[in-house]
Amino acid sequence: MGEPLNIGIIGCGAIVAQYLKTLPHLPSVTLRAVADLDLARAEAVAAEQEGVRALTVDELLADPEVDTVLNLTIPAAHAEIALRAIAAGKNVYGEKPLAMTTDEARTVLDAAEKAGVRVGCAPDTVLGTGIQTARHAIDTGMIGRPISASATMVTPGHERWHPNPDFYYVPGGGPLLDMGPYYVSALVTLLGPVSSVIGAASHTRAERTIGSGPREGETVPVTIDTHVTGVLVHESGALSTLIMSFDAVQTRSSNIEIHGELASLTVPDPNYFEGEVSICALGNREVGWDAVPSSAGYIDAGRGYGLADMALASPGEEHRANGTLAFHVLDVMESLLRSAEQGASVPVRSTAARPRPVPLTSLTELLEDATS
Template sequence: MGQPLRVGVVGCGNILAQYLDTFSRLDGVRLVAAADLDPARAQAVAAAQAGVRALTVDELLAADDVDVVLNLTVPAAHAEVALRAVAAGKHVYGEKPLAATTEQAAQVLEAARAADVLVACAPDTVLGTGVQTARKAIDDGMIGAPISATATMLTPGHERWHPNPDFYYVPGGGPLYDMGPYYVTTLVTLLGPVDSVVGAGSRTRDVRIIGSGPRAGEQVPVSTDTHVTAVLVHASGALSTLVMSFDAVATRSSNIEVHGELGSLVVPDPNYFAGDVEVCTLDQRDDGWRALPVSAGYVDAGRGIGLADLAGTPAGRRHRADGDLAFHVLDVMESVIASTASGAAVTVRSTVERPEAVPLT
C-alpha cells in the first residue's frame, strides 16, 4: 500500500499490449522487467517502455525490484511459471486459466500459501462497470431472487482469423476453455458458486482449415469438443445454461441474461469491461427494456485492472481476482468436460465466496 506494485512480465505476446495500455493509466502498477523465450520480444518491450529491462526468466525471478510476476505464457506453461515465481517469493498474476488442470492449480495455490505470497488470475473483466453494475442491480433486489441465467458464446471458429489455431482444437482448448472463463467467472460473480453441472458436447468437423497467415489452407486436426452446452446448478439454487461453440455461424449477442422473480437483466459481453446493462421488470414490463445508469465497477478499465485491485487491497483483505475464484472456475469447467464424457451430473468439488463488490471507482 502506498507504493507502486512493481511488475515483471513473463511472456511478451500480443495480449501484453492491452496490459501496457492499462498500466500507462495507473499509478499503482509499474512494469519494470520483461522476459520471453524469444529474447527479441522482451527486448522490443524494453525498448518501447521507459524503465523496463529485458531479462531472462531466471534473472527476472531473481530480481529484487519485481514484486509480482505477470504470467502471460501459453496455458500449458501457466502452472510451471507460477510455481517458479512462488518459489522465488513473488506474487503471481496470470492470464486465464489458472493452470491447465485443477491438479496443477491446486499445487500453485498450496505453494503460494506456504510461501505467504498472493495468487491472482484473469479474467478481470468482471471488475468493470458492465458486470459490476449488473451485480449491484441483483444485490439491490431489482429483479428479486435470481432464478436462472443464460450465457452464450457462438462463433464459427478461430481458425478463420488466427494464423496458428492448433491449440484451440486439442484437449484443454475448445470454446469452453478458451472463452468459458469469462462467462463462468461472471456467473459466479453474479450468482455465487456452482455445486454441480450437467454437460454435453459435440464435434462438427474432424479438421479445420486455417484461413489466414503463412499457413493458410493447412488442415488442423480436431481432437476436442467444439460445441459444449451445460447446466450449472448454483449453491443458491439458481440454474445457469452455458453454451460455448466454435460451430455456429453467428449470434445476435454474446452476452448473459439473468432472470429473477421480479425482472430480467441483460449483462453485456463479459469479454469486455463495460457495456449497457438493461432491465425489464414485472411491474414495468409494458415499457420494455431500459438501460441502467453505470453504478458500480472500475470506470474505463482494461486488462490488468486486477493487478491494480491487488495493489490497492489492504493486507488481510481478499483481493477480488484471487486464485481461489480462478480455481473454482477451472473446477467448474473441468467438471463440465467430465460430464460430457460420462453423460452424468458431476459434483463440483470446490466452492468459493463471491468476491467483494466493486463500488463505482
C-alpha cells in the same frame, strides 16, 4: 492500502498488447521487465516501454526488482511458470485459466500459501462497470430472487484471425477453457458459486484452416470438443444454462441474461469491461427494456485492473481476481467436461466466495486512494 507491485511479464504473445495499454496508467503498479522464450519478442516489447528491460525467463525470475510475475504464457505453461515464480518468492497474476487442470491449480495455490505470496488470475473484466452494474442491480433487489441465467458465446473459431491457433484445439483449449472463464466468472460474480453441473459436448471438424498470418492455409488438427453446453446449479438454487462454441456462426441474443421473480436483466459481453445493462420489470413487459445507469465497477477499465486491485488490497484482505475464485471457475469447467464425458450430473468439489463488489470508481479515485 497494499504495497506497490513491480511487475515482470513472462510471455510476449498477442495478449501482451492489451495489458501494455493499461499498465502504464495504473496506480501502485510498475512494469520493470519482460521475458519470452523468444528473446527477440521481449526485446521488441521492451523497446517501446520506457525503463523496461528485456530478460530471459530465468533472469526475470531471479531479478530482485521484480516482485510480481504477470504470466501471459500459453495455458500449458501457466502452472509451470506460476510455480517457478512462487519458488522465487514472487506474487503471480496469470491469464486464464489458472492452470490446465485443477490438480495443477491446487499445487499453485498450495505453494503460494506456503510461500506467503498472492495469486491472481484473469479475467478482471468482471471488475468493470458492465458486470458490476448488473451485480448491483441483483444485490439491491431490482430483479427479486434470482431464478436462472443463460450465457452464450458462439464463434466459428479463432483460427480465422489468430496466426498460431494450435493451442485452442488441444487439451486445455477449446471454447470452454478459452472463453468459458469470462462467462463462468461473471455467473459466479452475479449468482454465487456452483455446486453441481450437467453437460454435453461435441465437435464438427477434425481440422481447422488458419486464415491469417505467415501460416495462412495451413491446417491444424482438432483433438478436443469444440461445442460445449450445460447447466450450472448454483449454491443459491439458481440455474445457469451455458453454451460455448467454436462451431457456430453468430448469436443475436444477449451474451448473458439473468431472470428473477420481479425482472429480467441483459448483461453485456463479459469479455469486455463495459456495456449496457438493461432491465425489463414484471409490470413493464409491454413497454420493454430500460437501460440501467452505471452504478458500480471500475470506470474505463482495461486488462490489468486486476493487478491494480491486487496492489491496493490491504494486508490480509483478499483481492478480487483471486486464485480461489479462479480455481473454482476452473473446477466448474473441468466438472462440466467430465459430466459431458460421463453423461451424468457431476458435483463441483470446490467453492468460492463472491468477491467484494466494486463501487463506482474512476482511475483518478484509485490514484488518490493509492497516494493517501
